[in-house]
Every structure is written in structure tokens, then in C-alpha cells.
Amino acid sequence: MLYMSLNEALLTRKVFMSFFKTFLNSPVGPKTTHFWGPVANWGFVAAAMADFEKPPEMLSGNMTGVMCVYSALCMRFAWMVRPRNYLLLACHASNETVQLYQLSRWARGQGYLQLKENKTPST
């Protein structure tokens, strides 16, 4: 059975607490706006994931398309801004993925991704 000596347990706890403290006090930590702004942007990812099961007619092509371009721009922004914001980068990378998936569902529902038959996209 795996067990830790008291020393090892205290040491791992110390390491974890110091990591947590440095995170709390870091220049991109929860006391700064560099943290909470990206947290707000995770809401877009959560919203898109909540809409996975929705029928494609209920999706908004406008909003999804704009989100795809917007997340691409913000990935570049998060990389170039100083301090480099990895949290924002991760947020927009995942948003890009999710929004592209939703866009493909919407486009398929509209008839854009069909083979060349006598299908016309509905408005």
C-alpha cells in the first residue's frame, strides 16, 4: 500500500501551498484584471458547449461566424501582448474549436456543405 511518511506529506503540502500562493500573487493572477477578463471569455466556450445538442436551425450563423474570426484575432493578441497571457490564449483556442464545430453544424443545417445536387440553402 502506498503511503507517505509525515515528512513527505508535509513537503508536498508545502510545495502545493507555495505554488498556490505564487499563483494568487502573480501579475496574471486572480487579483488582477488579466485573469478575470479571460475567465469571462470562457463563458463563450461554456455557452457553445451548452448549445451542442440544439437543432441547427436555432443556431445563429452571424454570431458563430463572428466568434470564429474574433477568437483567431484574440489568440494572436494574447500571444503578442505583454505580459503574455496564456490563459487568454487557451480560452480563445478552445473557443475557436467549439465555434468552428458549431459553424459546421449550422452550415450543414443550411445546406451549404451538401454534395452538388438540387439543394438550395434556406434563408
Added chain:
Amino acid sequence: MAVNPVATHQEKYLKTNRCGLRPTIYSLLHLPPVILILQSFSPFFLQITDISMATSKLQALWNHPAGPKTIHFWAPTFKWGISIANIADFAKPPEKLSYPQQFAVTATGIIWSRYSMVITPKNWNLFSVNVAMAGTGLYQLSRKIRHDYFNEEETAAIKE
């Protein structure tokens, strides 16, 4: 002998006072207090006496570290697209709106509006775009809530 255009330009330039205004009939403008006041409002009152001044100002804007050649300009600018897409969706029937998406847009707008005022320097561009996002999101939410919760009462009353 033809008039020397360079000399007359130099004369005109030399006649300008400290803040770059050319003397006009409004000679009161030459008084020091007025000049100081005008200098404080210089972007609005200064005449650009040279075409090179104008082009150098434009060049300064074009080459700005947060200018149109950089991502620092285009990422916030494109955020207006979200509000515009939401406005385009005003025409959609409320059944087709998405609660999670509109809630995310509204929450993002409110949080970023607050934080754009907290950072230094204050970013009014970011503030305005996020206020617009929050506004359109709130309107869409109100449309959907009104349709879902208040129309039901009406249709139930009609059935009864």
C-alpha cells in the same frame, strides 16, 4: 519678376506665434493668457499650417505601437462585430435565441467594461465596445424572457 513662393511661405511661417496660429483679425489671441488657454485645448484650436504637419500626424498614428498595423488595434476593433451580429439577430424570432450565448455576451460585456476602466491607461475604446455588447445582450435576453414567460400567461388566459 515672379513672386517667390518659398519666400512668401517663409514670411507666413515666421509670422506665426508660439502656438502655431497665424495672425488674424482676432489679435486678442496674441495675449499670453489666451495663448496658454488655447494651448491647453491645442488639438481643437491649432491650425495645421503645413501639409507636412498633417501627414506627419497621420504617419504617427499609422506607426503607433497600438496602431492599425498591429493586433493591438484589430482585436478590440473586431469586437464590434459581436455587437453588430447581435443587432442583426434582433430580427430573429425569440424562440431561436440562445440563453447561454446571450448570457455569455452580457456577462463578458459587463466584466470587461468594468476592467477597461480599472487598467492604466483607461481604454475608452474597449469600454465602449463592451458596453455595446452588454446592451445588445441584455436586449436579446429581455426579448427571449418576455416571449417565454410573459406570453405564456397571455396564451393561457386566452385558452381559458
